[in-house]
Amino acid sequence: MSQTVAAPPLPESADTKAPSGRSSTLLARSLRLWRSRIGVAAVALLVAIAVFGPLLAPSAPDKFVALPNSLPGTSGTVFGTDYLGQDVWSRFLTGGGEILVLAVVSTAIGLVLGVAIGLISAYSRNAWDDVLMRGMDVLMAFPQIMLVLVAVSLVGPETWIIVLAIALTTAPRVARVARGAAQPVVERDFIGATQAMGMSRLRILFGELLPNILGPLMVEASLRLTYSIGIIATLAFLGLSGNPNSPNWGTMIQQNQTALATQPWGALLPIIAIALLTVGSGLIGDGIARAAAGIDRERAA
């Protein structure tokens, strides 16, 4: 069960690792849309930077290479130096991995949890449904960033609490979507057929129900990933990341914002990266949604 659930959190890997034969047609269809292609290209570029960047970095991210806030070109730097005189380009190349891994892991955990809760709610149609969904409503009453900040301020800026807090605040939103998508499916007769056969509940939920809501789930997954990236970057910007001097895009923005007028690159590069990443994953989700709705008028020729 968990393989099927955990498979699609990273949208750019989803087109190669389609969970079942049929949903691949949805992805293939969405890839005929320009918005999806642009999204995939943007996300693929940034994933490539995050994965291969450390290998290409001209110097170590924490090495002093020139005077602080030197302009591009100084001492052979491509984008100048940051507020401590470290190479901006090297820090940018090494700073993507952490934010991406944290975002993907926390979103994936949130997805698995949310899907399980949503499916159980939709299928049970009794008091459990109410209890679970009202619980989710309570969690959703608070803005995601606020709950995460509370958790981090209670425990400290540890990586595990950041991941856990994002996962737990992602779950209710996913659960809502999963339940909404599963409810009409539960009413259909093929579910009755499996009940009459006496199939186990677990198999009905994840073998019969889940494949029928993959479309909306994929859209939600990419949307949730966007939010997770934003929150992790925000936390880093607020100085709440595992290691305050790790070359994290969010940290870079915070550290270099004061020099924005004189040496903008230290903040601008990570800003562009995060913007591209969120827009890209948003476009992918939107593409899947449109393909699912059959609104593929901008179909490429």
Added chain:
Amino acid sequence: MSIDQQAAVTKTGAAVTVRGLQIATTSGVPVVTDLSFEIAAGEVLGVVGESGSGKTTVGLSLLGHARRGLKIVSGSVLLGDQDVLEMDDVALRRLRGSLVSYVPQDPASSLNPALRIGVQLREALKAHGSTSDAENTARIAEMMREVALPDDPEYLRRYPHQLSGGQQQRIGLAMAFANRPRLIVLDEPTTGLDVTTQATVLATVRDLAAAYGSAALYVSHDLAVVAAVASRVAVMYAGRIVELGPADQLFESSAHPYTRRLVGAIPRLTGSRVLVGIPGHAPSPGSRPPGCAFAPRCQLHSPECDEKVPEPLQVVGGHTSRCIKALEVVKLQAVTPGERVQSPRVDSSAPVLSLKNLVAHYGDTEVLHSINLDLEHHECLAIVGESGSGKTTTARAIAGLHRDWTGSIRLGDLDLATSAHARSTDVRRQIQYVFQNPYGSLNPRKSVGETVGQPLQVFGIASGREADHRVAEMLEQVSLSASYARRYPDQLSGGERQRVAIARALISSPSVLVCDEVTSALDVSVQAAIVELLGNLQRELGLSMVFVTHNLPLVRSIAQKIVVLANGSIVEYGDTAAILGNPQQEYTRHLISNTPSLETARMEAVELASEFGPSHALHVTRSAGI
């Protein structure tokens, strides 16, 4: 805006004249081709066809409307001397609801749920520049009386959800006839209504069309319904009218092989006979053959049929057929009912399934009151009744899908638990259920092979290659080829889906098969084929079946015993032929007399024709001669 009524009568005497209508998809694939017909004032023209034949598309084109993705390519729809297809949007809007009107299939979705019905009726009048409030009130009262609904203000203050389906549809009719339209298009307005309600709606349509002199186009897939309401019928196949003529003549001496097969596929109340389906299926738009579209499925097929599309051939005055052999076809013996159903040997030593004092609830409402039934070995028991009679609840209780019941259901000498979940694997294997709607009962994400093989796995009967082998065998048994195993439900037609659902039910060799309205979502020719299949399987496999249906004629062709339910109680229970032939209860008689069928329609045609006067004298003589 109002046009002189006299203009309606053109040279041909027709209120509506359709000439050379062509409708295609926006990408140019023809959907409806070369359609021409006329409707006289006060006449009801029935358009019958199976799904995909283009009948609804034709209905809408008469209002100058093409559904999304379709466009009207050429042709004319003359309403008097105005061509509807030439009109701009403003003119069309003025036209619709006043000179032409439309009654859609689903009354519930065509009425605004947030507005009282009186308000909606008033709107229909106001939209077309009617005069004073007082006049409107009077007209609304008149309309309500005409559709046999109460006209008191209290009733008019109701919301659509406070009305039954039949009442909603009659409000729909009242709105459609409100402005005394020249043309009214009815798209399957009685689908989903009970027979009793259907009968009154059909009578209302006929009477109103005649009273107002409105030309009516009645679109339906149900030949018996069309026979009951229409004086002339157009049979559509693959986007063309293949046969057009007076209703009684068309059904009695069909001049097109398709019509003949269609008539042969209709179950009849008067005799238990084998229903014969039409093998193959209708070509979809874009893959229609160059010659006669029915040729690939036709028994009289010869090479000339494939050369070009046959032109309409006059059989007798006003009766045409697009078949090059029409004159031979019409001389063939009157459509013969199939051979009589061979009853399987019923073993009445001990019932395989027996219901004792079955009482079922939905929440606080008791929906079944003390039902006692026995199903013998190798017997097919039909449960019939109108909607809300409890027939489906009975079936679902047997399968353990409806859990809220008391009393006892015994399988052999085993008392069954209320829910399927609480029953043993073997009990679940022995009772199998086929659902009404094949579009909902198959998981769209599972291949046919996975779906059919599922019970083998769940019941631990077979796995791996053995399971694949059994699935292939089972698919052959329900007349699908083994290659279907790799397909997905969305690649199958409705009939094929239902065969898959039957295969899934039968692969575990059950002793009782429960069929819940299994043919109601299917076309007649497909329904016939499914009933044929079930009958054969019953004889070959010695199945015992519970067959739930609202279709009385169908019962004749499949069931040996029948139980009539009304409001959750048994009204009558016994031998099928005895009960349908000689019903003892008023309720059963009432059900039978309200069931539209070709036979009763012909008798009524005589009365109808006499109301129409001399131009329809042909009907009278012909009908009387039958």
